[in-house]
Amino acid sequence: MKIVLNGEPREVAAETLTALLDECGFSGRVATAVNEDFVPSSLRAGHRLNDGDRVEVLAPMQGG
Amino acid sequence: MRTFYGTELSNPLMLGTAQYPSPAILEQAFRDSGAGVATVSLRREGGAGQTFWQMIQDLGVLILPNTAGCHTVKEAVTTAHMAREVFDTKWIKLELIGHTDSLQPDVFQLVEAARILTEDGFQVFPYTTDDLIVGERLLEAGCEVLMPWGAPIGSGRGLNNEYALRAMRAEFPDVPLVVDAGIGLPSHASHAMELGYDAVLLNTAVARAGEPQLMAKAMALAVEAGRLAHEADPIEARDMAEASTPVIGKAFLS
Numbered sequence: 248m249k250i251v252l253n254g255e256p257r258e259v260a261a262e263t264l265t266a267l268l269d270e271c272g273f274s275g276r277v278a279t280a281v282n283e284d285f286v287p288s289s290l291r292a293g294h295r296l297n298d299g300d301r302v303e304v305l306a307p308m309q310g311g
Numbered sequence: 312m313r314t315f316y317g318t319e320l321s322n323p324l325m326l327g328t329a330q331y332p333s334p335a336i337l338e339q340a341f342r343d344s345g346a347g348v349a350t351v352s353l354r355r356e357g358g359a360g361q362t363f364w365q366m367i368q369d370l371g372v373l374i375l376p377n378t379a380g381c382h383t384v385k386e387a388v389t390t391a392h393m394a395r396e397v398f399d400t401k402w403i404k405l406e407l408i409g410h411t412d413s414l415q416p417d418v419f420q421l422v423e424a425a426r427i428l429t430e431d432g433f434q435v436f437p438y439t440t441d442d443l444i445v446g447e448r449l450l451e452a453g454c455e456v457l458m459p460w461g462a463p464i465g466s467g468r469g470l471n472n473e474y475a476l477r478a479m480r481a482e483f484p485d486v487p488l489v490v491d492a493g494i495g496l497p498s499h500a501s502h503a504m505e506l507g508y509d510a511v512l513l514n515t516a517v518a519r520a521g522e523p524q525l526m527a528k529a530m531a532l533a534v535e536a537g538r539l540a541h542e543a544d545p546i547e548a549r550d551m552a553e554a555s556t557p558v559i560g561k562a563f564l565s
Contacts, residue, residue, distance in 0.1 A: 275361040278393035306360025310352025311327030311514035
């Protein structure tokens with residue numbers, strides 16, 4: 248299906264958020280949001296993706 | 312010493328982690344200054360996030376994630392939730408930007424977001440203006456710390472409105488107050504502490520200095536000097552001279 252991952256259009260096989268993170272090589276400390284709503288890590292496995300979803304995967308970064 | 316949501320800081324310097332020439336210099340700046348708190352952010356994972364996370368953990372300081380760049384309540388609240396999970400802390404430096412050029416906080420949205428986040432169990436450090444009524448509203452919303460700006464973020468102008476910051480200190484004697492943003496020089500940081508502020512949060516002044524480690528050290532000494540000066544109860548300024556050397560006993564020689 249087609250999704251938008253961190254602002255980039257992607258064609259992915261994953262059907263859940265956990266599978267998407269695996270497929271795209273994300274590991275370690277990340278936080279996720281789908282269609283502008285936070286999805287806690289505990290709910291990722293059960294979170295099914297839909298065509299056109301906008302997924303954000305965020306990580307620790309420098310800040311002021 | 313006032314505590315921040317029950318936590319006493321080892322050092323009243325809160326230091327940002329952005330804009331350093333290299334990770335090694337960032338690390339050295341923290342070591343040389345002894346800063347007690349590091350501000351951090353969340354951004355799209357491009358591969359560098361995990362290394363940064365490891366380095367921040369190794370610094371052994373308290374972590375204060377921010378919501379930098381958020382312009383709406385919804386965006387800030389969602390970012391805060393994501394930060395809580397990633398950084399494993401209830402602390403959040405709540406930034407709600409209202410103006411593109413000055414990065415002035417949108418205080419109306421700030422109060423609303425602060426209320427929502429407090430109800431969700433966060434411990435909110437609101438980046439606000441020096442407006443007393445906004446301060447009151449933030450406290451009513453559940454904030455136990457206020458962080459008024461000294462000047463616009465990154466401007467290095469120092470304390471633009473000393474009168475307002477002084478009034479804020481007087482109005483909220485028991486609330487931990489932090490001057491956040493606008494500091495350019497150690498004298499600015501010291502000034503904030505002399506007014507009785509509990510901490511100073513800065514980033515650009517250190518990170519963009521020619522020698523960030525040196526400036527970090529200078530800032531640490533300045534906040535300590537300012538803190539001691541405040542405790543020492545400084546004299547009032549006066550318009551005319553007042554001789555400090557005794558007049559009595561002066562020889563008659565003319």
